[in-house]
Amino acid sequence: MTVFVLGGAQTDFARNFAKEGGGLVEMFEEVVPDALVDAQVEANDIGVAHVANLAAELFTGQAHLGGLLVAAVPDLDGVPSARHEAACASGGTAVLAASADIESGRYDVALVTGLELMRNTDARTAAGHLGSAAWVGEEAQTAEFPWPALFADVADAYDWRYGLDHGHLGLFARNAFANAALNPMAQARDWRFPDGSFGQDDRLNPVVEGVLRKNDCGRISDGAAAIVLASAGFAADWAKRVGRDLSDVPRLTGFGHRTAHLSLRGKLDRAEGHEYLFPHLRGAVLDAYWRAKVPGAEEIDVVELHDCFTITALVALEHLGAAPPGCAGRLVESGGIARDGVLPVNPGGGLLGLGHPVGATGVRMVHDAARQVAGTAGPLQIDGVRNVLTLNVGGSFTTVVAMVVAR
Numbered sequence: 001m002t003v004f005v006l007g008g009a010q011t012d013f014a015r016n017f018a019k020e021g022g023g024l025v026e027m028f029e030e031v032v033p034d035a036l037v038d039a040q041v042e043a044n045d046i047g048v049a050h051v052a053n054l055a056a057e058l059f060t061g062q063a064h065l066g067g068l069l070v071a072a073v074p075d076l077d078g079v080p081s082a083r084h085e086a087a088c089a090s091g092g093t094a095v096l097a098a099s100a101d102i103e104s105g106r107y108d109v110a111l112v113t114g115l116e117l118m119r120n121t122d123a124r125t126a127a128g129h130l131g132s133a134a135w136v137g138e139e140a141q142t143a144e145f146p147w148p149a150l151f152a153d154v155a156d157a158y159d160w161r162y163g164l165d166h167g168h169l170g171l172f173a174r175n176a177f178a179n180a181a182l183n184p185m186a187q188a189r190d191w192r193f194p195d196g197s198f199g200q201d202d203r204l205n206p207v208v209e210g211v212l213r214k215n216d217c218g219r220i221s222d223g224a225a226a227i228v229l230a231s232a233g234f235a236a237d238w239a240k241r242v243g244r245d246l247s248d249v250p251r252l253t254g255f256g257h258r259t260a261h262l263s264l265r266g267k268l269d270r271a272e273g274h275e276y277l278f279p280h281l282r283g284a285v286l287d288a289y290w291r292a293k294v295p296g297a298e299e300i301d302v303v304e305l306h307d308c309f310t311i312t313a314l315v316a317l318e319h320l321g322a323a324p325p326g327c328a329g330r331l332v333e334s335g336g337i338a339r340d341g342v343l344p345v346n347p348g349g350g351l352l353g354l355g356h357p358v359g360a361t362g363v364r365m366v367h368d369a370a371r372q373v374a375g376t377a378g379p380l381q382i383d384g385v386r387n388v389l390t391l392n393v394g395g396s397f398t399t400v401v402a403m404v405v406a407r
């Protein structure tokens with residue numbers, strides 16, 4: 001697999017678009033031109049567009065986002081465009097569809113944009129809308145916050161298998177918010193955390209659902225991200241035109257994509273007796289490594305991890321091979337995931353600190369991964385990055401998309 005990432009953009013995830021009098025159109029109007037400028041391409045270079053979004057109908061009443069994209073960016077008039085929905089992995093699946101378009105030779109240049117407007121309502125209503133991606137009527141029925149409740153169940157399942165120390169969840173969150181403080185686009189860049197904010201003091205870090213407390217949770221965010229993908233042929237001409245060395249241009253070199261039973265119970269039942277809590281997640285990561293010809297986590301320099309909750313991150317770290325099953329907490333405790341650790345995780349703050357406008361997340365991950373390998377990540381840059389693994393998760397690890405971005 002070789003699909004070049006020419007450039008991209010994201011909106012400031014600290015913004016509240018509804019409060020500013022804007023919405024989905026304003027997000028498209030901003031992020032798409034920014035991505036085209038960053039990628040040094042024109043709208044008429046774009047052969048196809050893919051849009052990622054979970055729940056625009058519920059938050060705004062608006063469907064048919066491919067058409068809305070063209071309404072917002074008239075220069076894309078006539079470009080074939082469609083929307084992808086796979087819960088919080090919508091972005092990952094949109095990137096995959098665009099990559100397939102390029103690999104098949106059908107199009108040379110694809111725009112992928114993801115967006116979610118979520119802050120136009122209160123957190124409870126927003127959480128309820130997001131819950132539409134669980135198995136409605138079958139799980140989390142009495143939960144006020146469906147995803148915090150289901151991931152608290154993941155934490156319980158993890159605890160039952162291996163034992164869970166809440167201190168490790170707190171340490172993961174502390175690192176995420178410290179990274180976010182460096183990121184000028186992060187939702188939580190200016191947030192303050194008095195001593196005890198990551199512990200079990202109910203005043204400083206109240207319980208949201210089960211064992212998960214507020215600072216264990218990704219929040220309700222508004223935002224959009226966009227990237228421009230290209231074939232090897234287009235990228236070679238492009239590199240000459242813009243004066244870049246093609247060997248330094250980031251590319252997608254491998255992917256893994258698996259979908260398992262919609263309900264958490266269904267997945268946990270099928271994993272009984274297996275080495276991993278979510279065997280299909282392990283399978284998706286191994287597929288990505290195999291396709292990218294990467295032997296394993298030891299050759300990954302940075303991870304863009306779907307830390308929608310702290311427990312999600314611990315589970316994901318084990319499945320990507322950064323720590324044996326049950327041992328991610330020790331990796332976090334040793335500082336291994338810090339900017340100067342053995343495997344820096346989410347240098348931009350991740351979903352916890354940078355924000356999680358659901359449809360945008362999988363696209364934003366590839367954008368940030370590409371910036372790391374291109375050496376253009378500014379204050380977030382980690383030295384000498386060659387391979388980044390992105391791991392985008394939809395639902396309770398139902399749809400998982402892993403990608404290797406390399407140079």
Ligand SMILES: CC(=O)SCCNC(=O)CCNC(=O)[C@H](O)C(C)(C)COP(=O)(O)OP(=O)(O)OC[C@H]1O[C@@H](n2cnc3c(N)ncnc32)[C@H](O)[C@@H]1OP(=O)(O)O
Binds near residue numbers: 088124147192396
């Ligand atoms: C696979 C998946 O990805 S599933 C994940 C899907 N996502 C979810 O389910 C979202 C889960 N999160 C939630 O439901 C909610 O964010 C909750 C329940 C965790 C918290 O909700 P709330 O208590 O309403 O919000 P919170 O305290 O975070 O924010 C309230 C305000 O305080 C601000 N704030 C929060 N923490 C801080 C801080 N440490 N310092 C300064 N300001 C802060 C926020 O910016 C927000 O400001 P606003 O009113 O201007 O928007």
